Amino acid sequence: KIKLKHGSHREGKRTDAIMQKWRGNGLGQFIHWGLYAIPGGEWNGKQYNGAAEWIRSWNEMPKPAYDSLIYKFNPVNFNADQWAAIAKDMGARYVTITTKHHDGFCLWPSKYTSYTVANSPWKKDIMKPLVDAYDKAGIDVILYFSIMDWNHPGWRYDIKTRADSIAFEGFKKFTRNQLIELLTMYPKAKGLWFDGTWDKSWIKQAKFADELEAEMRKLRPGLIIGSRFRADEYGKRHFDSNNVLMGDYEQGWERKLPNTIADVHGNDWDCVMTIPENQWGYNKAWKGHIKTSTELIEMTAKAVSLGGNFVLNFGPKGDGSIRDQEKRLALEIGDWMKVNNEAIYNCGYSGLEKQDWGYSTKKTRIDKIYMVVFNIPVSGAYRVKLPAKTAIAKSYLLADQNQVLKVEEVHTNEYFVYANPASQSKPFVIVLETKKKERSGENNYDKAK
Numbered sequence: 001k002i003k004l005k006h007g008s009h010r011e012g013k014r015t016d017a018i019m020q021k022w023r024g025n026g027l028g029q030f031i032h033w034g035l036y037a038i039p040g041g042e043w044n045g046k047q048y049n050g051a052a053e054w055i056r057s058w059n060e061m062p063k064p065a066y067d068s069l070i071y072k073f074n075p076v077n078f079n080a081d082q083w084a085a086i087a088k089d090m091g092a093r094y095v096t097i098t099t100k101h102h103d104g105f106c107l108w109p110s111k112y113t114s115y116t117v118a119n120s121p122w123k124k125d126i127m128k129p130l131v132d133a134y135d136k137a138g139i140d141v142i143l144y145f146s147i148m149d150w151n152h153p154g155w156r157y158d159i160k161t162r163a164d165s166i167a168f169e170g171f172k173k174f175t176r177n178q179l180i181e182l183l184t185m186y187p188k189a190k191g192l193w194f195d196g197t198w199d200k201s202w203i204k205q206a207k208f209a210d211e212l213e214a215e216m217r218k219l220r221p222g223l224i225i226g227s228r229f230r231a232d233e234y235g236k237r238h239f240d241s242n243n244v245l246m247g248d249y250e251q252g253w254e255r256k257l258p259n260t261i262a263d264v265h266g267n268d269w270d271c272v273m274t275i276p277e278n279q280w281g282y283n284k285a286w287k288g289h290i291k292t293s294t295e296l297i298e299m300t301a302k303a304v305s306l307g308g309n310f311v312l313n314f315g316p317k318g319d320g321s322i323r324d325q326e327k328r329l330a331l332e333i334g335d336w337m338k339v340n341n342e343a344i345y346n347c348g349y350s351g352l353e354k355q356d357w358g359y360s361t362k363k364t365r366i367d368k369i370y371m372v373v374f375n376i377p378v379s380g381a382y383r384v385k386l387p388a389k390t391a392i393a394k395s396y397l398l399a400d401q402n403q404v405l406k407v408e409e410v411h412t413n414e415y416f417v418y419a420n421p422a423s424q425s426k427p428f429v430i431v432l433e434t435k436k437k438e439r440s441g442e443n444n445y446d447k448a449k
C-alpha cells in the first residue's frame with residue numbers, strides 16, 4: 001500500500017441511513033438546463049454536431065455571442081412543480097440538477113460572479129423553486145456542479161506559468177466560495193455531483209480538493225460526493241493509488257453501463273444516461289437513435305441488478321418547458337414502474353448467475369428475488385440457479401400475485417419457473433420467495449395448485 005495523504009479516506013460502502021436511501025433509489029432524473037438550451041444545438045442556421053451544452057466550444061459560435069445569451073434567459077414557461085411532477089410520474093426517487101455547467105452560468109444568484117440568473121431578464125433564483133418542488137414531491141435533490149468554468153478569468157486547463165498559478169489560486173477560492181454558498185443556500189440538497197474535473201489544472205489540486213471535500217462534509221454531515229470530484233496526490237482519479245474508490249460512489253458510468261458485477265468492484269455507483277445518443281442540454285434536432293421506454297426500463301433493471309442507480313437525463317427547452325418526447329417517455333417508464341417498482345426500489349445485486357431471460361434483483365435483507373424478464377423463452381421455462389441450501393417457497397407474477405407459478409427443480413439448486421405472461425410487449429417480473437432448503441433430495445417446491 002502506498003502512503004497517501006490525499007487518497008480515499010474510507011474503504012467499503014457507507015452504511016449510514018442517507019447513503020442507504022441513496023443506494024435504494026434505483027431510478028433518478030438528471031436535469032441539464034442553462035443558457036445552452038436557448039440555441040439548442042443550432043447557431044446562425046447551422047447545426048452543432050456535438051453535445052448541445054458544449055456549443056460554446058464550437059468555432060462557428062463566437063464566445064461573446066454565447067456569453068451574451070444571459071440577456072436572453074427569460075424562461076417564461078419554467079414551472080418547477082411540473083418538472084417535479086414529471087419525475088414523480090416516472091418513478092424517480094432522486095434528481096441531479098445542473099447549478100452551473102462548464103459555461104459558468106449560475107442558475108442561482110451567486111454572490112461570487114455576475115454571470116448568474118440575477119443578471120438575466122428572469123432575475124429570480126431558479127435553484128430554490130426547483131429544490132423546493134422536488135423536495136415537496138418527496139424526491140431527493142443532488143446538485144450538479146462543474147469545476148471547469150469557461151466564464152471565470154482564473155480558469156486554466158493546466159498550470160504552466162507563475163501567472164497561471166496566481167490566476168488559478170483566485171479560481172480555487174471562487175470555487176470553494178460557490179460550493180459553500182450552494183450548501184448554505186440549499187441545505188435540503190443530499191449531495192453534489194461534480195463534473196469538469198479531468199483537466200490537469202484541477203488534478204494538480206489534490207490537497208486543496210481533499211481539504212475542500214472535508215470542509216463540505218463537515219458543513220453538511222452525510223453529504224454524498226462521488227468519485228469524480230478529486231484526484232489523489234499522484235493524479236489518480238476515481239480510484240486512488242491504492243485502487244481504493246474516492247468518494248462515496250463510483251461516478252464513471254456516463255452513457256454506458258457495467259456489464260458484470262466484476263465491473264463495479266463491490267462499490268456503489270450511478271449510471272447517467274441520455275435519451276438520444278449524446279445530448280445533455282436541449283438540442284432542437286435529436287439525431288441518431290432515440291432510446292425507447294423499454295430500452296430505458298431494461299437499462300434501469302440492469303443497473304439495479306448490478307447494485308447501481310440509473311439516472312435518466314432531461315434537457316428542458318430555453319423557455320423552461322419540457323419537450324414532448326421526454327414527457328411521453330417519463331409516462332411510459334412511470335406506467336411500468338407503478339406496477340413493478342418493488343423489483344427496483346431498495347433492490348440490489350442478487351448474487352444469481354445471469355440468465356438469458358433478463359436481470360435478477362434482490363431486496364436488501366428480505367428473501368425475495370425479482371426476475372425482470374426482457375427475453376421470453378419459447379419453452380416458457382425460466383431457468384434460475386439458487387445458492388446451495390436455498391429453495392423456492394413460492395413463485396408468482398409481481399403484476400398478478402394470485403398467479404402462482406409452477407416450479408420444477410431440474411437439477412440440484414437449478415429450477416425452471418413456468419410462466420406465460422399476459423402481455424408479451426412489456427417487460428414483466430417473476431417473484432421468487434426463497435427459503436432454507438430442508439433435507440436434500442426432498443422436492444422443495446409447490447406443484448401448480
Ligand SMILES: C[C@@H]1N[C@@H](c2nc3ccccc3[nH]2)[C@H](O)[C@@H]1O
Binds near residue numbers: 053254
Ligand atoms: C454529465 C455529462 N458530463 C459532461 C461531459 N463533458 C465531457 C467532455 C469530454 C468527455 C465527456 C464529457 N462529459 C456533459 O456535458 C454532461 O454534463
